[in-house]
Amino acid sequence: MLNDISFPKELMSGFIESMPSMFFGGSDSVTFLHYDIDLPHIFHTHFGGKKQVILFENKWKRRLYCIPNATYALEDYDVLHPDIKKFPALAGVKGTEAFLEHGDTLFMPTGYWHWMKYIEGGYSLSLRAWDVSLSRKAASIYNLAIKGGLDSVLKMAFKANYARYRENLAVKRADREFASGKPA
DSSP: OGGGOOOOTTTOSOBOTTOOEEEEEOTTOEEEEEOOTTOOEEEEEEESSEEEEEEEOGGGTGGGTBOTTSSBBOSSSOSSSOOTTTOGGGTTOOOEEEEEETTOEEEEOTTOEEEEEESSSEEEEEEEEOOSOHHHHHHHHHIIIIIHHHHHHHHHHHHHHHHHHHHHHHHHHHHHHHHTTOOO
16 A cells, blocks of 8 residues: 555655555544644645644644643643633634645644544545754654653553643643743
8 A cells, every 4th residue: 555655755855654644534533632743744635525624833832731741732622612711721822724625635844733523534644754854853752752651651650640640730831821921
């Protein structure tokens, strides 16, 4: 199947040709809000049906209630219709919404947060490409080796207590970021 995929090398270099990813979803299935741990640029092509996507720049990370040592946000709020009274840091957060249909490709820059909902059943293919900067590659390796590994060990060791600690810290950080007016 890898031989059937063409990488758009005329658009950018650095494709991770051994790692295309396929995603499948039934009607109304949702992919939780997250960014990819290895920080690639992503070309996300959708097939069949319709899919809704909301993208957020990484500058909103803390206001999105990012879980510490993780690449995802609290799952306690509805990304489409957040309860601002319960999650005040989401007030004013700006995302970009897109609707994908068969054959549409969406480019997601490195570090962008994304939430997806299959309006109709379908599947998608993501092609990943490394960023050219050495600092972004170093951050990717750090995320994979340290952040992801540390998080896994702590989750196994402390289970529910660690989960509660991280969720509480995500809320504190979001509230602090919101109170300070960041990002500006």
